[in-house]
Amino acid sequence: GQNIDQPTEMTATEGAIVQINCTYQTSGFNGLFWYQQHAGEAPTFLSYNVLDGLEEKGRFSSFLSRSKGYSYLLLKELQMKDSASYLCAVNQNQGGKLIFGQGTELSVKP
Amino acid sequence: ETGVTQTPRHLVMGMTNKKSLKCEQHLGHNAMYWYKQSAKKPLELMFVYSLEERVENNSVPSRFSPECPNSSHLFLHLHTLQPEDSALYLCASSQGQLPSETQYFGPGTRLLVL
Numbered sequence: 001g002q003n004i005d006q007p008t009e010m011t012a013t014e015g016a017i018v019q020i021n022c023t024y025q026t027s028g029f030n031g032l033f034w035y036q037q038h039a040g041e042a043p044t045f046l047s048y049n050v051l052d053g054l055e056e057k058g059r060f061s062s063f064l065s066r067s068k069g070y071s072y073l074l075l076k077e078l079q080m081k082d083s084a085s086y087l088c089a090v091n092q093n094q095g096g097k098l099i100f101g102q103g104t105e106l107s108v109k110p
Numbered sequence: 111e112t113g114v115t116q117t118p119r120h121l122v123m124g125m126t127n128k129k130s131l132k133c134e135q136h137l138g139h140n141a142m143y144w145y146k147q148s149a150k151k152p153l154e155l156m157f158v159y160s161l162e163e164r165v166e167n168n169s170v171p172s173r174f175s176p177e178c179p180n181s182s183h184l185f186l187h188l189h190t191l192q193p194e195d196s197a198l199y200l201c202a203s204s205q206g207q208l209p210s211e212t213q214y215f216g217p218g219t220r221l222l223v224l
Binding site (some may be wrong): 004008030031033035040041042043044045048050087089091093095096097098099100101102103 | 112114141143150151152153154155158160165166200204206207208209210211212213214215216217218
């Protein structure tokens, strides 16, 4: 079956670095997305990885290893506004059907 | 603002009511989606429309009935819902259906079924 695992909650300190892991087991793979969702708001796109390796975009980076079924989202120089839920989602076929993990609730403390 | 709007933002309904959720995208996209987000559970895909044709129905009960009159609008008609249907209902759109295409989400409708 399909399975996407992320930690439920994480806490980090302002200015620090945090890594949010995502492991997946899906029947197909056509890329992995990370979304950020603040409480009461829409999920917003952060990154997309389809090839192995690290994609860097400002303070956020995302890594993918297809052979290990593993991805992580790295957030540097944490700010209070980074407190949100981070959703990992896998596209497992040729269309737009995404399978989501349950999300990681990140709390950034002063 | 992501370019996707949803109304109403909050809805309380009884199990015998009929209501509709509305989604509108201002991005010129060709694909639209309905998702359900329950507390402590992953986002669940419900329906996918591409060029106004339904291309995915993810084993959703018939008490949820989608409608896509044009590529900018998507509705979710609700009737005889159950309390366990209480959740956040999110609409999303994408340019097409290629695997790499980003889905843009609306803010959702928070539904409570009494």
